[in-house]
Amino acid sequence: MAGGRKQSGERRSDRLFELIGILRDGELHTARELATRLNVTERTIWRDMATLRASGVPVEGERGVGYRVTAPITLPPLNLSMGELEALHLAVAILGEATDPELARSASSLAAKIDAVLPENTAIPSGGWGFAVYPFADAASGFRHMPLLREAVRGKKILRAAYRSRDDQVSNRLIRPLQLDYWGRLWTCTAWCELRNDFRVFRVDRFQTLIDTGATFKDETGKTLDDYLAARA
Known part of the structure; x- marks a missing residue:
């Protein structure tokens, strides 16, 4: 059972990676087109787009219209470089998995505050900022x-x-x-x-x-x- 869940999670991570590869061209792609290319249902594409948004990938679009990746993530009034954003993600992820409950709670609170000011996001994702797509151990x-x-x-x-x-x-x-x-x-x-x-x-x-x-x-x-x-x- 555990092995099956792991394989399912790996397949989903691979699919999300493929989605990012398709969307990075900046063009508009419909859910039907993406579903056909990845051999999944449109409902699966809708869920994957929600996951990508929750993880911080700047995806815009909606059902019936299409999806595309927009500009890199920024934190007003700061424009973060890729290295700075990597360091921020890493720090929050490490603290979020800390054995110290207080540190873990603080990391969760920090993630929520970051979400609140990200211009690409209008709501705080339930999974917390940056935790929704790839397990920290894999990314690290x-x-x-x-x-x-x-x-x-x-x-x-x-x-x-x-x-x-x-x-x-x-x-x-x-x-x-x-x-x-x-x-x-x-x-x-x-x-x-x-x-x-x-x-x-x-x-x-x-x-x-x-x-x-x-x-x-x-x-x-x-x-x-x-x-x-x-x-x-």
Whole structure:
């Protein structure tokens, strides 16, 4: 029974990840279109959109019209960088799981106050800010890779990666990290994958290992971030 619930939760996390990947183009997508692409019901899409909103992903839209991802989350009067937002999520998540009841209650209160001032949200989600999509332990497992990935994006470094797929198969790849994105406690890395000879968007928490090969890459036609964005458009 527990194993079945875990597999169901993993499938839902994978589906939410795929939804984010579709919506990140900024275009309007109907629930019917999304349901067809993901082989689920429209009712499931409605529930998933509510979950994404509750987790802090800036989704706008409604049933019968369509959905799209809008601007990054901000906290007025502050504009948070991705690194600052990551740190805030991490701190609240850690305190929320603290064994000290007082700290846990304070974290829950802080999460509610943050929700109250997020312009993309009009109500406090029942699950608390940032807790609705990905378990903290899963999200945190990818944090250790962030410094190397940031360095690789800035320095155009080629990394050797062991990556676990959604069906738990591990493949060894050489990647050229191009961009990091943050979606409600989930980091993704857009990269050129030498193994697939194509662009791939990796969930950072699914990297088993990342190693700096010492090699760097130069921008090549067809392999740049602009090329990836143009292909999506």
